Amino acid sequence: MLKNHIVYLFAFLILVVSPLSQASGQNAAPFGMELGVATLAQVRQEIGDSSxxxxxxTNKYTEGKxxxxxGRVLGVEGVQSVLFIFDKSEVLAGVIxxxxxDPVRIFKMLSTKYKVVSNKIDSFMNFGSARLEKGAxxxxxxxxxxxxxxxxxxLTKSFLAAHNRIVQEEAAEKERRKASAL
Incomplete structure (x- = not known):
């Protein structure tokens, strides 16, 4: 089990983190696809050929495809799925x-490539969240x-801003409906 765990982490490092250092752009580039730059056609060509x-x-926040x-087909052992999210112009806005x-190890790997904004990962209990940034x-x-x-x-910062705006609008609408019902 430990051997499989180490193999998937190593594969994750090679296929997801390594392309980041080779990307010529200023943003994160998981699987070599730079956020805010790569297009749906490029993802279909590069990723779709092997997977x-x-x-x-359609995404609720970006209104894109x-x-x-x-994840198994990408050659990264342990990755269960990968979701690519595009904006209306078919430009990559997010990858999930x-x-x-295993947040401790993943954070350690990613923190060498990105600026750490927050780290709320409990290394003893192996859970939590972290946020890092690179460019937009x-x-x-x-x-x-x-x-x-x-x-x-x-995620692109514009995707995150659209998400937060829509969530706030939905919460405000819910409060308005609740107030009018009383």
Whole structure:
């Protein structure tokens, strides 16, 4: 089990983190696809050649297309799924990687590539969250306490701003409906 765990972490480092250092851009580039630069066509060509991409509909926050793939086909052992999120112009706005929970090691790897904004990962209990940044992109690690899986989210700051704005609007609308019902 430990051997498999180490193998998937090493593969994650090679396929996700290493392309970041080779990317010529200023943003995070998971799987070599730079946020805010790569297009749907490029992802289909680069990722789709080795891993079938499934259409996941339209994203609520970016109003762009979403495609996903089974992480196993990307050659990263342990990655369960990868969701690519695009904006209306079909430019990559986010990548969500779901994998077995190991936030301490992933944070350690990613913190060598990105500026650490916050780190709330409990290294003893192996859960928590962290936020890192590079250029106009944000990397979030989310490892819930009673879960066996975690997410590493690569998002453009504009995606995050749209998400936060819509969440606030929905909360305000919910409060208005609640107040009018009373």
């Amino acid at each position: 079938p991409l499934e259409d996941e509909g 979403m495609v996903s793939t089974d 990687v779901t994998m077995p929970k 992109s944000v990397v979030e690690i989310d490892a819930p306490h009673l879960s066996f899986a975690m997410e590493v989210r690569y």
